[in-house]
Amino acid sequence: MGGTEHLTVQREGATLVLTLNRPEAKNALSLPMLVGLYDGWVEADEDDTVRSVVLAGAGGAFCAGMDLKALGGKGMEGQQYRDRLKADPDLHWKAMLRHHRPRKPVIAAVEGYCVAGGTEILQGTDIRVAGESATFGLFEVKRGLFPIGGSTVRLQRQIPRTHALEMLLTGRPYTADEAARIGLIGHVVPDGTALERALAIAEQINACGPLAVEAVKASVYETAEMTEADGLKSELERGWPIFDTADAKEGARAFAEKRPPVYRRA
Template sequence: MKRTAASATMTPDDGRPAMSGTAHLTVERTDATLVLTLNRPEARNALSPPMLVALYDAWLAADADDTVRSVVLTGAGGAFCSGMDLKALAAGGPAEGPWRARFKADPDLHWKAMLRHHRPRKPVIAAVEGPCVAGGTEILQGTDIRIAGRSATFGLYEVRRGLFPLGGSTVRLPRQIPRTHAMEMLLTGRPYTAEEAGRIGLVGRVVPDGTALGAALETAALINANAPLAVEAVKASVYATADLPEDEALRRELAIGRPVFDTADAAEGTRAFTEKRPPVYRRA
């Protein structure tokens, strides 16, 4: 796979999504996959103001770029994310500087960055190594596919610190895993191994340590080979119908899925199958 640094550089206040990242978030392209790496290994990739700003800009940039077909979210230095930077939280939020202006302009920015108030239209795959706790486990719940190294750890530690998991976990977690497991994770604040996270369905696959990113990129490549309009419609339908009664959900599914059959890509997929060749999809 060809991996390159994202080249577009945009200022934080020019109204356009940035592709360049910051010191706390690296942004790279691997073929049609955008790889976002939380990059504060000295702090186990705790969420910082510049990281959150860059992360939200990267979500927007991925959706705005039709050559990006999937996104992989991972962490540097053998950790995924240890949650919010509690030192910054205790100090009252972002320090003075360019980041404060972004948060002032959009008080919801941190929730969008953490995928609480924003859902990318492209599939998002989490590649987890090491700690993925507190806010890390909350961001995880906003991803679509989750792959973890065997030594990864998970947990919602907020109640142990007198805090509340405001990243959406009291709503999302009971909808994603059995309620009894969600309640235990939320109320005990205890750590979970990758194997246990796999058993309860918090992650989909556990792989040998050090291979989560490779496995995520392999999964992304499988997604990238498919018709992008179909992929995005499938993702949209899954989320749009999740909480609807079945009859209403099926009507919504038809509204989202039926137009896919009228696309040039649908005709290309059928033609390529008949001609026994790989399809060439053009998002049309």
């Protein structure tokens, strides 16, 4: 497993847990963090024993956005990170899930601040849990900036446009309850328990057929902007091959035998 000084990686069964680890800066994005994040997404994609990913933050915060000083060259630990960005100028967008979609389900476990770049990364995750005191928002316009991490495109596709525009144009903070009400997040839990709930959801996913899970996720995103007719055609192309897998036969057999299935990605 990889990781950097600002991004820790650990395994919880079949779940890969990526933790933004710069609590003294409310986990503001730095180059070491972005490199670690990108490597974590690649590890999850390439390791077939990983069935889900949980993204969390250390020290009671998720992510307070971009650290412009660090990304500008101050506070960046190690030439190797600058070399990585030079070798792949798109690396930071892949790390923030703007230009990369992991094939495994990604669950966000949010505590505390999840603002600016934090809310932008959030939009690249699949399932979202937040502590009741969490704070969300896209503050860029208040600073004369543009939320270029994908929010002007994605947010209106994930929540009603009137709410998306209010969040984008006012730059105001949103509570966890309000974020849940408008559909930005799915669960509000007691503070300090977001990771626990996210891992519990991951365990439910991990118990399912991995080939089926990945095909379902891919189909949802592939068909999101299609016409209904095109989407239904695409769904069949994704879905029918799953019925021919050994895992599908194992699922039916386990149900008949009243035992947990043992899936082998075959």
